[in-house]
Amino acid sequence: MAADFWASTHGRHWILDKKTLQESRKMDLLFISEIELAKLRIWYANLMHNLGKRLNVKQVIMATAITYFKRFYTKNTYRHTDPNLVAATCMYLACKMEESPHHIKNVISEMRNEMRNIAVNCKKTASTIANEQSTFSYDNQKVAEMEFYLLEELDFNLIVFHPYRTLTTLAQELGQKHEAIRDAWTIVNDSYKTDLCLSHPPHMIAIAALYIPIAIKLGEFGFSGKLKKWFYSLNVDMEEIAVIVQEILSLYELWSTYSDDQIPKIYEKLKIPTAADIEDALIATINTTTTSTTSIPTTITKIPTATTASITTIKSEEIIPEIEMLEEHDDNNNQDVPFRATVSATEEIDQEFYNDDKDFEFVLNFRRNNSIVKQELQSDLLIVKPYTVAPYTL
């Protein structure tokens, strides 16, 4: 299985490094913060999940659709595209790809229903953007065109591997009914709210997802015995597992402060036209006499100035070298350096966000070499404060 994964287009082309991902977000990050972008990710994963539910498709199809969506946005910006159109098209293509095709009209009408539903919920927040956002006015033609564009942006690589298959295999070894498997399944589903599927191979995500419930409920599962041995017999790179675990835990932390009401505001911020946009729109109106197609928002409240933009850029640049340093350090020093994974990236961007939650410090101590881990497992095992992880039952 694994051998096939590394030979696949997913393994060869679609495991992206941090730098590439960071680069792809640069444009959007001029307008919104990392945290806000992460919230948008949750929102669109939820949206696609709901759309999938309406179409009555399998979990795997939803996961494929969400992966397409994320892959698309490594080459495009939220700002310059309509994520709703992309989301619907991804779902349409994923259904076809996974051999349970839905008619294009069907996908569109269910998307409209979903958007209507959102509009009803958003009325409370009474945002102008909520209305704009809540209509899905595209027809077959538009979605079909988008499908072409999407295919290209995906580089025609359609097969996506998911952690579910690994999890099923692990479940067979561990016993289907094992509670940890059930929890891991939920965690894998939730992992699609992060960008993990872009940066880590699916089997690692599966193992990390299994690691979390096992680590939290150490006593309950009797981790000291057979389970521990079994886990380490998997012989995987524990550092990578630690990074994934960290990412998932950050998601749950973020999720606890997330609410759908925040989205219209973020969306509004994201779509603020810049001076260049307005110029383009004006040129368009001059060139074509029909003004109906180009809509210039009447209220331009805030145009990001050079200063705010540059500050954000500096911030994001600050993060990259730090991560690199960490990796470099690891590579140079292959001995028993304890690996410390903190909430690094996100923590630094939005201090405010984490300030009230100082308890959220999740330190993972691993030895680089697995064999050493095996010997000193008892003392070196990660220390988790379970209450910080509680929201995963959400």
Added chain:
Amino acid sequence: MLEPEERDHQIRRKYNKTKKIGEGTYADVFEGTEIATGRKVAIKKIKLGKSQAGGANGIELSAVREIKALRELHHPNVIELLDCYSYRGNLNLVLEYLDSDLEMIIKDKTVIFESGHVKSWMLMTLRGLDHIHRNWIIHRDMKPNNLLVAPDGQLKIADFGLARDYGDGQEKNMSSQVVTLWYRAPELILGTQQYGTAVDIWSVGCIFAELMLRVPLFADESEFVVLDKMFQALGTPSEEDWPGMSLLPKTFKFKKYPKPPHLFQAATKAAIELIDKMLAFDPNKRVTAKEALSHTYFKAKPYPTHPSKLPKYSRPKSDDKHKTSVHYYSSSEGSATSSPVLAVPGGGGAGPASSSVEPSSSSSSQQLSSVRKNKRKAEDLGNDNHSQKKMHGSS
């Protein structure tokens, strides 16, 4: 990173489209050359689907399947998808150019097959198929017509318009209306919706037999006659031979035939053993491609002939416009018309043109092909309805 339009242009400029060589419902096929190398290619231009109402309908399912499968597969015995690009609202797939197939060679009565030839073709087919299966893909349309032959003799599996991936253990409702009838496995005829790579092996077993007999093994127009022919040739399986047979959706009380003496008495023991294993009624007992490859048949003498020494299709001289089918289409699903035909001017092809074809054999083969075409047409219509039903099912 390049903008997609720019990238498209770059890819498009790599190839030179020369002439149209075929047309189908969802794609046109052009002959072309790769400018840098002068290598011949086939460019399959996929049109944006249009529904009856005139609205756009997205990319044809078979095209998606083809792209999906071929992007993952890289093997000397599988057709290579060289590039993909879109241009003016059309999707273009650049494929290897291959101008003959195993069906043409089987039908060419001027060619005499030696057992080394058969072994070599089987070896290449199974190698390609093993690669496909290892990538969790079922081809679902294995037949001599889809086994293309390159000028250097390499056999390449083509036409992935029906192929699908499997193996996340959740597939329950796969269509049993797959694989051209003559090569369709018994479990498919009996309507199973849960099947695996074994359906491809059955087809390969049929092809193996066809290579020895020079006629299709189970050729008929009705599913049940085909099934009856299987039972006649191999003996009606008992519940013991094939546990679960009586539980399949379309099962009925079969006519009981005894197991006859073996069909291929002239073949070697190893060949007979392998063909029996491929044509096992119980899909669970059928060999896998990997197992078949390590079978003694391939190790015994005579050894498989080197691809470059295999007989090639010799195009009859008299037919200036010999009709051959284009393989860059999925012939059995998604197209309502019969297989598109292609006019290939004589002389320009591979191998020396043979002097004459016996009139009797050519007319009979023409008859045969017209029967096949009709059959295919009927099947296409049936399948098309089926797939449309599926598409409209939930609306």
